[in-house]
Amino acid sequence: MSRIGKLPISLPKGVTVTVIDNVVTVKGPKGELSQEINPIITVAQEDDQIVVTRPNDEKESRAMHGLYRSLIHNMVVGVSEGYSKKLELVGVGYRVSNNGNLLEFALGYTHNIHMMLPPEIKVETKSERNQNPLLMLESCDKQLIGQICAKIRSFRKPEPYKGKGIKFVGEVIRRKAGKSAGAK
Secondary structure, three states, rough: OOOOOOOOEEEOOOEEEEEEEEEEEEEEEEEEEEEOOOOOEEEEEOOOEEEEEEEOOHHHHHHHHHHHHHHHHHHHHHHOOOOOEEEEEEOOHHHHHHHOOOEEOOOOOOOOOEEEOOOOOOEEEEEEOOOEEEEEEOOOOOHOOOOOOOOHHHOOOOOOOOOOEEEEEEOOOOOOOOOHHHHO
């Protein structure tokens, strides 16, 4: 049995799950998410728990078992607690501002980068004197918020020599010595 797949998913108060035609829909105080699942995997609700089972021990069904259990668990946590990510802009002159869900980045290029976020994501920017600008994202969809963070990070990845770029708060950038360290 899959170690992850066999664990039941407990439902917190205020969260409801419905399964109709291989589509699992989870509703909670933070929003509503749905996920289509493979027909070989069965999802059942027993009391205040969700149980994911598979019919046999074939390689494909074993792989799907843990995957769909994790996806459903992420949806339950998302609609009850939500997910948040904090990004930090490290570099002289790097700025971010938001107007609703429209982000504007100044990252040292000749032009500013504009990015429209989906309505499911709540965004907040914070710029304080003598501190790096912060970008806080919040959503109930773990996959969507991760994808948006990866896209934002791709505008200016952290580089190993000066540590400039867009990084997660608390992330440690592995630094390299410059060319002067190797010279005689």
